């Protein structure tokens with residue numbers, strides 16, 4: 001297994017590994033350690049089936065079942081695509097395309113769940129020739145860049161995360177009544193402290209407000225923090241190569257897709273999501 005560092009704060013790539021043929025638990029432990037330290041791990045050259053993707057993901061914990069209203073609902077896979085069953089690119093007003101727009105906002109997968117996910121594993125099946133990158137923002141590096149007085153203010157803050165919050169800004173009807181009912185807002189800690197490599201901020205598009213503050217004060221505090229996320233040095237932007245498999249720590253990075261450039265070409269990704277073990281509210285540190 002060859003390992004190379006990619007971004008300044010996050011991202012390593014692994015070469016010479018076949019995830020369908022792992023004989024030794026030590027390899028899984030080593031990948032977990034890399035993920036804990038570098039937050040994003042890219043495993044090159046994995047031309048895997050959906051079943052193989054699921055089997056590899058299950059080494060890291062129990063998988064989430066895909067929520068209602070998403071392609072793959074009820075299974076262990078989320079299918080992200082911009083075309084229909086017949087292979088035609090869907091129009092910009094289609095739910096799939098609007099959801100893709102939502103995925104272009106910084107977010108953490110499943111932060112709207114009471115016990116949010118631990119990590120996600122994404123495999124590219126069809127990649128457009130220009131754009132459609134996946135970007136990762138180190139929330140540990142963002143936390144470290146905050147001034148001390150701001151760190152003190154936010155140390156024990158709790159935020160509300162709501163699936164419909166970010167999506168409603170894109171289109172008020174994007175979230176269905178069924179999704180709203182299945183996904184009520186939940187509380188999450190703003191500063192996560194359980195990773196041995198340092199504290200990180202838990203924010204993203206699903207974060208709607210700071211608990212116990214009025215709308216104005218909450219928006220001011222969140223905007224104050226968010227200005228520190230606008231630093232390209234803290235970002236690792238991944239240009240997909242065929243058969244890349246990417247894993248990331250949802251409690252240490254935010255991620256987003258970048259738009260496809262030029263003529264819209266097909267993009268097909270499949271994802272598994274490893275469930276968390278505790279709510280951020282109950283994390284032990």
Ligand SMILES: [Fe+2]
Nearest residue numbers: 103107109255
């Ligand atoms: Fe995502």
